[in-house]
Each structure stands twice: as C-alpha cells, then as structure tokens.
Amino acid sequence: MATAAAPIRAKQRPGDRIFSGSALAAGSIILILLAAVAIFLIAQGIPGVLAQAGDTVILGEKNFWQYVAPLAFGTLWAAALALLMATPLSIGIALFISHYAPRRLAQTLGYIIDLLAAVPSVVFGLWGGLVLAPLVRPAYAWLAENASWFPLFSGQASATGRTILTAAIVLAVMILPIMTAICREVFLQTPRLHEEAALALGSTRWEMIRMAVLPFGRAGIISAAMLGLGRALGETMAVAMVLSPAAVISFIVIGSTNPNTIAANIALSFPEAFGTGVNVLIATGLVLFVVTFAVNAVARWVINRRKEFSGAN
C-alpha cells in the first residue's frame, strides 16, 4: 500500500472479459484470414510454379514462367490503359462535382456516378461484349486504316471489336466511381481560404484550381489512381467476357491477337482444369495477389500519411 498514486482500475467483470475477448478474437480472425489466404495460395501454388513443360494440358510446351509472362503483361497493359483513360476523366468529374456543378445538384450528381459502382461486373461484361464491342469496331477499322503509323494501331483491325482496348474501356468505366469518390473528397477538403485568396487575387476559376486545389489534392489523386489500378488489375469478368485472348505479348490495342489477363485466364480455364493445371492457375492467382496487395498497400499508406483525409470508404 506504499504506492499512493496507483491508478484506479475498473472492476473486471466476466462479461467484460468475454466481450472484449470475442471482439479481439474477431479482429484477429481478419489477420488470420489474410495470412491464410497467402498461406493456402502458396501451398497450393508451389506445385504449379514447379511444373515443367508438358506436365499439364494448360501449360502445353511452356514452363510456368513462360506461361505466366504474357498473362502478367496483359494484366498490367490492360490496367495501364484503363488507368490512362480513367484518371483524367475522374479528376474532371470530381472537379465538376466539387467546384463546377451547382451546389444543390452536386450531391445528386455524385450519387449518379456512385450508381456505376453498384452495377455488377458481369453486367458490365455482358454490355462490353454485346454492345460496346460492335460499337467500337468501325472506329478500330478507321484507326487501322488511317492511323497505322502509330505503333499501337498498326496491323489489321479486329473483326469483332473484342480487343484489349475495348476491355480497357470497360475497366475504365468500372474504376471511375472509386477514383472519382476519392478525388472528390480531397478536392472538397481544400482550405477554403486558399481558394478565396486565389480568386481575390483575380485568378480565373481554372487558375484557382491549378494553384490551390490540385497541389493540395496531389496525394489524393495519386492514391486514387493506385486504388483504381488495384481494382483494374484484379477485375475478372469484364475482361473474360469482352476479350478474345491469345497467349502473346503485344502492344497493339486494336488487333485480333490480344494478351489475356491473369484473372480472366483463371476464370476461363478453371472450370476445365484438373490435376497440376489447377495448381498452375492458383500460382498465377498468387502472382496477381502479390501485385495487387503491393499496389493497395502503397495506396493506403499514401492515404494514411494524410490523417485528416479518411479515404474511399
């Protein structure tokens, strides 16, 4: 009893212990779950990585790395194209909602963009394959005829329109909502006084945005792009239903031989796979998991560095 300044501790009741224990357990389940995802994928993926040419029907005459290389390329290429289209568009939409639209309409317009996020990916795939592909086919034919000097448009145009560019357009539409949501949130958090100071000095609205809003929101834009990239890398059905794939590495975006993506390849090949083939597909999934995990982790780290800004959700 010598320590007079001992802190007063609340009485520990059994109910408290049970409740806090189960809450902690639930939290730990998430850690365990994520670890389990990694462990099970690695355990089932290792036989696939070690598989040699001719081991399974899926690999054919290649070894695992030769098999996964065009897929990894296609994944990155499609995601990059989608990001290239979605980033300026989402910044524009976010600016529209935060700084251009009438104040009273802004929230409703935001909801409309969020509606895009509510459409299931399989519906986007259906739309991309049956509506968008026939729609863009004449444009591709025109590009192949008149712009073939540009390396991406060289060669014969696809007769179906089911090219990697079409898939990338669908991906861009699908990642727009999340990117817009994040950009919008940071743009709205620009200090009001900065904006008013810029306007008071006589700048036009665009100069105000360029000097006050965009520099403030740069980190947000970057993390929005990263999150969009993560989504685009992992998106399955839109690509699987739109693209007509081939196992090639090719930068041509309107031709008939397009590299497939990892996720779409898994979805298309898995139902018929057996034996080591399944392990090969799981190993490709592991590659995808590692890439998206890294992209998302970096994006979240960038967001979390700015504590005042809470992120997408």
Next chain:
Amino acid sequence: MAVSTTAGNALTTGRLPRMAPWAILLACWLVVAGVYALFAMSGTLQDFSLVGTLFFGTVLYIAIIYVISLSVEGRRQAVDRLITALVFGAFLVALLPLVSLVSTVLANGLARFDLDFFTMSQRNIVGAGGGALHAIVGTLEITAVATLISVPIGLLTAVYLVEYGRGQIARWITFLVDVMTGIPSIVAGLFAYAVFAIVFGPGVRMGFAGSVALSVLMIPVVVRACEEMLKLVPNELREAAFALGVPKWLTILKVVLPTSAAGITTGVMLSIARVIGETAPLLLVAGFTQSMNYDLFDGRMQSLPVFVFTSYANQGTDGDAYLARAWTGALTLILIVMALNLIARLIARFFSPKTGR
C-alpha cells in the same frame, strides 16, 4: 460566368455575354445535326445518331468557345472556358456508359422477364424457354450464408476497433482491412478452393465454398461500414452510461449498438449489394449447373451472376434464347442491387438516431 456582370459597362467590356456559351453550344449541336442529316440523306450513313450528334457537337463547341474567347477575352479567360467545357464534358462522358448500359439491359432484358423465368430451372432445356429459379435460389442461399459469416465477425471487429482497440494491433487491423477491400475477387475464389480442396479433395464444388469466398470479400466492407457508424455514436452517451455504473460490455450492448443499429443495417445491406453480383469466385468454387440444388454442402450450385456468364459464354443452339436469358438475368441482378441500395438509404434516412439538430 465567373465574374458578376451587373456592375456596369466597365466590367463587362471584353467579356462574352452571359448566355453566349449556351448559344454557341446549341448552335454547334444544330450544325452537327445538320451535317448528320445531310449524310443520312445522301445515303452515306444508315441513320441519324443522337449520341454522335451530341458528342461531335460538344467537341466542336470546345474548339469554338476557345477560339472565340481567345479573340474576345484573352488567353487566360479562354483557357478557363476551355477547362470548364472539358470538365462538363468529362461528366457527360461518364454518363454515356451508364445510360447505354441501363437502356440496353432494360430493352433486352424485358423480353424474358416473365413468370417462367422465375419459376423454372434450366434442367433439360435446350434452346428457348426455361428460367433462372435455380440461379436465384443459389444466389440467395450463398449470399445469406456469407452474410451470416461476415456480419458477426465484421461487427465484432468494428466494436474492437472503436471501443477497445488501442496501439499496434488495432493499427495493423485497420490497415489490413483497408488492404483487404482491394483483394481481387478471383483470388478470394482461389483461396476458398484451396481450403476446401484440402478438406474434400481436388475438384470440389459446393455452394458453401462460395459463401466462404464471398465472406472474404464482404468482411472488410462490413468492418468499414460498422466502424464509421460506431464512431458516430456521441461519446456523451457512453460517458452517461459509465457514470451510472454500467459495465463497459453492457454499455456497448445496450447503448452503443442500439444507437447505431440503423446505420449498421444500412452498411450491411450495402455490403450485401456489393457481393451479390460477384461472379468470379462463384464460378470457381460453386460451379455451374442447370438443375435445382438447395443443398449448400452437396455439389454444384448455380448463382445468378454465373447464370448470366454461362448463358453468354456457353451459348447452345438457338443462341438468341441464351442471350435473352442472360440479359434478363442481368436485369434481375441490377434490380436486386438497386433495391438493396434503395432500402439501405431509406433505413438510413428514417431510422437513424435523432441527434440534436
């Protein structure tokens, strides 16, 4: 537009009139419509395209407003008007796919949106006819079980993060939940397959595995939603309960959770809406079938998104009938998701606690 023009002549000289941009935009649309009409009359184009008119008219407007503004108002105003036009254009461009998608799904989906579609399965059906009852039942069962798994875990985790979590573990859980929201759905499917293949042997397909895969995707969404809602509960309520001598666990159970019940329900409904349209994981682990299957633990189970995909990808003879079913499936799916979103928002509006406003 940016500057008020009421003050008098000195301020309005060198500026375009207020309505000038709108007039120019209208003129551009009319001009492009005229060009289209000429082409259509001469037979070069099959028909008049409204979307094309609006699109190329807007592009023409962007060019013209820049040139006019450059000559009248100078470079800075011209750039401002150009960007304004581009920003409005970006929003309209984003609306195009939404409008196109909703209109095509409605137009093509209504053809088979009939009683058969909701009362029959695809068993022994080749070509036209049949329905998606087996897929709807499968989707409801798989999603319900996924919800039963995810909500307790997600809610308790949120309680931990908001009420108990301090220090390193809480920070890691928050970070990993954020990262988990970005797990590709197909990876979740592969994970469920890997787990169930170890227990049941390779080639396993069952509805319950689909539920597990969906839970992996759903838990982080539930955690985030519940966390936001629990944080909204005013601290005064907790302190009042503590002051009355209520233990912490009872405070959470009787004060915090009831206060945020409406918000939590909203969050759960939105997360259901998020996973009910997932295709890839179910395609991998729940498989696809033409028959009814009510048993989550026995064999392949069709679900609505996979039904749409297989109808599209494996068209049999009379492909149009398969595509018609795919569109109707897509329409049903969108209606379900929209209904969930709507109900969630209504709950949030009408049942949220009345804070002192």
